[in-house]
Amino acid sequence: MSVFSQDARLGRLTTVLGPDILVLRRFDGDEALSGLFDFTVEAVATRDDLDFDSLLGTHATVTLVGADGPAHFDGIVTEARWKGPSENGWRYDLRLRPWFWLAGQRRNMRIFHNKTVVEIIEELLSDYAHLGEPHLEVALIGDYPELEYTVQYRESDLAFARRLMERFGLSFHFRHQEGAHTLVMTDDVLKHETFGTRPFYGMGQNKGTGGEHFWEWGPERRLTTGATRLMDYNFKTPTAAMESDRMGDAQYAEGQLEAYDYPGDYLDLGRGNKVAQLRCEEERGNDARHAATGDLIGFRPGHVVHLAGGDAVPGNGNDHICLAARYRFVSQSYGSNREAVAEERPFVGDYKLMPTTAPMVPPRTTPRPVVQGPxxxxxxxxxxxxxxxxxxxxxxxxxxxxxxxxxxxxxxxxxxxxxxxxxxxxxxxxxxxxxxxxxxxxxxxxxxxxYNGKNKPPYPLPANKTKSVFKTDTHKGSGFNELTFEDERDEELIYMHGQKDQEIVIENDRSKTIGRDETNSIGRDRSQAVGQDETMSVGRDQRENIGQDVIYQVGRDQQEKYGKDHVHVVGNIHKQDIYADHLVQIGRNHEETVFGKSTLNVTEAITNNTAKHTLMAYEKFVIKGPGGKITLDASGITLEAGSINLKGAVSMGGSGSAQVPTLQNAARDALPLVEECVTQKD
The missing domain is CATH 2.40.50.230 (Gp5 N-terminal domain)
Structure with missing residues (x-):
């Protein structure tokens, strides 16, 4: 059991080891707004064998009693070191960091869809909820856009969260209690805690009542970039105006220097103006500062103090927010007097402050991850x-x-x-x-x-290395379309395959030249429509083989010209319907052979004009008209008519009597017009 006691002391240390197992000897701390605090605790124990495994990863709290009561400085024990004997015990050093520091020990790669920056951070840090009561507090007044796609890429949870906060101008600080601390995320000074009023008394002045005060205070100014201009591009609105600029309030020379950047990380001009304003305030917030030293126990980054009373000093009567602080506290010795350290002021704090009227935007110090290549x-x-x-x-x-x-x-x-x-x-x-x-x-x-081991090329390689291929795959089915170029010497080929239909639309002319043969194979029908003329030239023979019918429909004239012979073979009936004239011109002979009957029906007249006209019938030749007929057959010539009129001279050869009486008698008595008639003899 420990022989030390921290009761009635200005400072004490609490750990999971129990009361007074480790007692506070010295406390040093560094803390900053939007930063991770780092506390170093020098402690004394009566044992030299403390179990570090029991300490690491647990909460430890330094409590200092100030003017407004106890102030807690809580943290996670991340380091423990044994330093050897001292006084009446053994010295140990502990290093305390925020639970947020633990988020820096876990690296991840993950994707967030359609979430605001606040929702992403809340989800990201939910795994650390057991480390605080609560571990996270959101105190924002602004509205933040939903982000379609945000990636944590090869970075720790800490770096990812800080990068997002810095991008959107969100600050954070820690609120402490015994055994826990809470990360408070803010975007406006109005959301920060007030620490009250504290005076300034110079080092040579009387400290008055001896209460907490500043004894060093000095204003600082910095020349900063005074204007911001941003540009971005949104492919959904490619012609939209996206340039945004904002001007700061610097009044000194060269205070309007401009910082131009692309891309600005926004999708529309409205959001771009907010981002430009944020970047401008980030720069201008680095201008006005105050450096101070005092003994304000519990005054830490994120707190707002009102400087009033005491000595006159620049900034007196105004509110200031603490941006950074460095603390040191030395406890009364637990050992003999020769090891005691005389401290005029057991607690001293060095502070960086900023007027609350200045813009409060955290600097973008966390690097954005970069994907190195595709x-x-x-x-x-x-x-x-x-x-x-x-x-x-x-x-x-x-x-x-x-x-x-x-x-x-x-x-x-x-x-x-x-x-x-x-x-x-x-x-x-x-x-x-x-x-x-x-x-x-x-x-x-x-x-x-x-391609990969699963998705292989269309043709095996390297056997088909000379092929250039574009091959598709039928959607919701089996099949493909393909266009392939074969470049092997003497085997060059362009291959095209269509799984179903092909449509070709040419708005003007189309030319096709084939060096040798062309073969077309059509499985079903073929339709062709030509708006005006069609010309075909065949250098040698043309053959068409049609399985069934051919129907030609010609709107006007048709001309066919044959340089030599024209052979027309019809297997069955050949019919021609000509609704006007039919003209045939034959350069030499005309011969027709009919193996059956031949019938010619002419409604008006037949005229034959020729130098010689021979009509021949092998069995019978009949000339027939309305008044009679003439029959020529093997028996002779028979003339049948109601009357016969002969005009002109009649000459008959042979040994008969005079021609005219003979014809008259024959006509009257129906006798034959021959010199010798076999039938008459009989």
Whole structure:
């Protein structure tokens, strides 16, 4: 059991080891607004074998009694060191840090979708909730936009949270109690705690009542950037005005120097103006400072003090917020008098303060992670193809342990413009190459696809290394479209395959030249419509083989010209319907052979004009008209008519009597017009 007691002392130390096992000898602390405090505690124990495992990772609290009561300085024991014997015990050093420091020991890579900066930080730090009562307090007055996509990339929880706070101008400080401390996140000085009023008394002046006060106070000024200009780009509104600028309030020479940056990290001009104002206030907040020293126990970063009373000093009568503090406290000795240390002031604090009228924006000191070069990822989503109106896709990065997905990533195309260009959408399961604009993990851009052990090329390699291939896969089915170029010498080939239809639209002319043969095979029908003329030239033969019918419909004239012979073979009936004239011109002979009957029906007249006209019938030849007929057959010539009129001279050869009487008698008596008639003889 310890022989030391901290009762009735100005300072005491509390640990999980129990009361007075470790007693406070000296306390040194560094603390800053939006920073991690670092407390060093020198303690004394009566034992030299303290269990460090029991101390590390637990809360330890230094309590100092001030004018307003006890002030606690709580922290997590992150280091413990045995320093050897001293006084009536053994000396130990403990190092206390905030629970937020533990967030720096865990590194992660994760994705947050559609959350505000506050929601992200709350979710991120929820794993540390057991370390505070509460561990986090949000005291904000501003509204913050929902972020579509935010990545914690190869950085600790601490760095990620601080980076987001700095980006949106959120400050943090710690509120302490015995055995716990709370991280308080703020965005306005109105949300900070007030410490009350404290006076300033110079070092040579009487301290008055001896209460807490400042004895050193000095104003400081710094020349800062006085203006901010930002630019950004939003692909959804590419023509929108995105330039934003803000001017500070510096009145000194060169106080309007401008800082220009791109990208400004905003999506519209309204948000851009807020970001520009924030960046301007970040710079201007570095101007006015006050350096002070005093003994204000419990006054720490994040507290607002009203300087009033005492000696005149710049800033007197105004409110100031503490930005940073360094404390040192020395306790009365627990040993013999020769080891006691005489301290005129057991507690001394050095402070950095800023008028509350100055803008309070934390500096951006936490580096943004940079993706060093491209990465590959796997396309994910619903179905086989998942994209939005911009052709953006979702990918899963190999490093993402939570199996999450990225934001909608734009896909680089070979051409992209207003309703024209190229578009190939990577499909689910493909491995794609992802680049990052400005190296920012929050801004992925898909630049291409790569093959892997699962997704193999269309043709085995290197056997088909001379092929250049563009082959697709049927969506929700089996099949493909393909365009392949074979570049092997003497085997050059352009191969095209369409799983179903092909449509070709040419707005003007189309020319096609084939050096040798062309073969077309059509499985079903073929339709061709020519708006005006069609010309075909065949250098040698042309053959057409038609399985069934051919129907030609010609709106006007048809001309056919044959340089030599024309052979027309009809297997069955040949019919021609000519509704006007039919003209045939034959340069030499005309011969027709009919193996059956031949009938010619003419409604008006037949005229034959020729030098010689021979009509021949092998069995019978009949000339028939309304008044009679003439029959020529093997028996002779028979003339049948109601009357026969012969005009002109009649000459008949042979040994008969005079021709005219003979014809007259024959006509009257129906006798034959021959010199010798076999029938008549009989």
């Amino acid at each position: 990465q590959t990822a796997v396309v994910v989503g619903e179905g086989e193809i998942d994209c939005d109106e911009y052709g953006r896709i979702l990918v899963h990065f190999h490093w993402d342990l939570e199996k999450a997905y990225s934001m909608r990533c734009r896909v680089s195309q070979n051409w992209a413009s207003q309703g024209w260009g190229g578009m190939v959408i990577p499909r689910i399961g493909m491995e794609v190459v992802v680049e990052f604009l400005e190296g920012d993990p929050d801004k992925p851009l898909v630049s291409g696809c790569v």
